[in-house]
Amino acid sequence: MRNVHSFNFRYGCDRCKVRGDVMEHRMTFRDLLAEPRLDTDFDQPINSDDEEEYRTGNCILRDVGIGMVTQFPHDYMHLVCLGVARNIANMLHTGRHNGRLTGIVTSEICEHMADCALHIPMEFQRRCRTLFESSRWKATECRQFLLYSGPVVLSNTGVSRRQYENFLYFSVAIRCLCSKALIDTYIDFVQGALQYFVDTFGEIYGRQHVGYNVHSLYHLASDARRYGVLDNFSCFEYESFLGVLKEMTHKRKPSHIVQQVCRRLSEREFLVMSSYEYQDAKLHGVPLKQHIDGPTVAGVEEYQQYREMNWNGQLIALKESDNCFMLDGEICIIRNILKSSQHSKNVTVLYEVFSIQTDYFTLPLNPGPEFVGRPLHSGDIGIWMVHSLDQNEVKQSNIAIFESVIKCVLLPTSNEGVFVAMPMLHNI
Numbered sequence: 401m402r403n404v405h406s407f408n409f410r411y412g413c414d415r416c417k418v419r420g421d422v423m424e425h426r427m428t429f430r431d432l433l434a435e436p437r438l439d440t441d442f443d444q445p446i447n448s449d450d451e452e453e454y455r456t457g458n459c460i461l462r463d464v465g466i467g468m469v470t471q472f473p474h475d476y477m478h479l480v481c482l483g484v485a486r487n488i489a490n491m492l493h494t495g496r497h498n499g500r501l502t503g504i505v506t507s508e509i510c511e512h513m514a515d516c517a518l519h520i521p522m523e524f525q526r527r528c529r530t531l532f533e534s535s536r537w538k539a540t541e542c543r544q545f546l547l548y549s550g551p552v553v554l555s556n557t558g559v560s561r562r563q564y565e566n567f568l569y570f571s572v573a574i575r576c577l578c579s580k581a582l583i584d585t586y587i588d589f590v591q592g593a594l595q596y597f598v599d600t601f602g603e604i605y606g607r608q609h610v611g612y613n614v615h616s617l618y619h620l621a622s623d624a625r626r627y628g629v630l631d632n633f634s635c636f637e638y639e640s641f642l643g644v645l646k647e648m649t650h651k652r653k654p655s656h657i658v659q660q661v662c663r664r665l666s667e668r669e670f671l672v673m674s675s676y677e678y679q680d681a682k683l684h685g686v687p688l689k690q691h692i693d694g695p696t697v698a699g700v701e702e703y704q705q706y707r708e709m710n711w712n713g714q715l716i717a718l719k720e721s722d723n724c725f726m727l728d729g730e731i732c733i734i735r736n737i738l739k740s741s742q743h744s745k746n747v748t749v750l751y752e753v754f755s756i757q758t759d760y761f762t763l764p765l766n767p768g769p770e771f772v773g774r775p776l777h778s779g780d781i782g783i784w785m786v787h788s789l790d791q792n793e794v795k796q797s798n799i800a801i802f803e804s805v806i807k808c809v810l811l812p813t814s815n816e817g818v819f820v821a822m823p824m825l826h827n828i
């Protein structure tokens with residue numbers, strides 16, 4: 401579309417003019433300080449006889465004022481999730497390089513991953529399979545490993561401290577780029593963290609693995625500065641919508657696909673509210689799934705007990721994988737939802753708070769040999785290690801607390817009864 405060489409060409413980087421080197425039959429881009437590529441580099445028309453290092457011809461998009469560098473941001477789903485995150489998962493247990501783990505360590509990690517999969521909230525489309533199946537992971541599984549389960553299952557195993565820290569910088573940087581609450585504060589940290597990640601990645605796994613995807617991470621922060629959080633310009637939304645599009649076509653009549661989709665879409669437009677939206681609006685703030693298992697509160701008038709409630713697209717429920725949330729910086733577990741028999745809008749929420757809440761990890765804010773300044777504590781970005789639920793004190797509050805609740809993923813660590821709580825970054 402842009403009339404440029406492919407990404408594995410010697411001058412394949414679309415953000416800088418780095419010259420690639422071939423190592424072990426792979427094109428590598430290890431220099432992070434090469435001259436940047438600019439939109440104006442596309443201004444000069446080229447003839448068919450010209451030998452260009454990057455362009456193969458003229459592009460009409462430039463003539464209509466489109467920035468040929470700045471307006472083609474990297475897609476985080478392919479670059480980060482299916483690219484680098486899945487590659488790391490593969491390299492942890494296959495191949496011939498320094499970062500490969502032993503069979504025993506890999507099995508321990510896989511066991512822990514299977515345990516964590518049981519604690520994944522219902523908002524995730526699928527649970528992450530173990531490392532043994534990493535070559536077949538879908539993008540959502542890669543994202544789950546990178547942002548949630550990876551930092552937990554790789555800790556305190558046979559993974560070296562340096563290798564774990566390398567992964568942690570990658571994970572924390574992408575978490576900051578995905579979060580509207582964190583991106584502005586930590587964008588400079590992210591730039592340094594990704595540079596450090598790319599530098600140390602080659603030393604840990606081998607320089608021949610610093611290809612286009614790993615190199616391009618260095619340029620990802622500049623895209624985020626321009627366009628905001630990564631989901632603003634990622635393919636996740638389009639990929640998720642493919643399923644919806646598929647549902648719009650007649651399964652036994654695979655002809656005239658475009659016409660079928662067009663008709664279904666226009667039908668939706670004519671409806672005041674689609675049935676899906678109507679269902680969502682109906683469920684918002686309304687307790688669901690009545691039960692009689694308690695706990696309850698003495699002195700409260702007649703009420704019914706419920707198991708779950710949908711709030712702004714997030715499901716808060718009593719079951720183990722969906723019962724954790726953060727309220728005013730404290731990690732809580734919901735225990736019951738009570739609705740008054742007389743006043744249906746009078747809803748009380750019962751919850752317990754973890755009495756021990758500490759940082760899970762600490763990283764220098766300026767990665768590299770010259771550490772300066774205050775370190776980044778995991779609590780700064782909402783990640784806490786928690787244990788010891790305060791079961792003697794069940795707190796109660798009205799439904800209004802959900803306005804400030806952030807749903808968390810609560811994963812078990814290798815220590816019995818100790819968990820890591822991480823704020824969820826999306827409501828899929």
Ligand SMILES: [Zn+2]
Nearest residue numbers: 413415416418
């Ligand atoms: Zn580059």
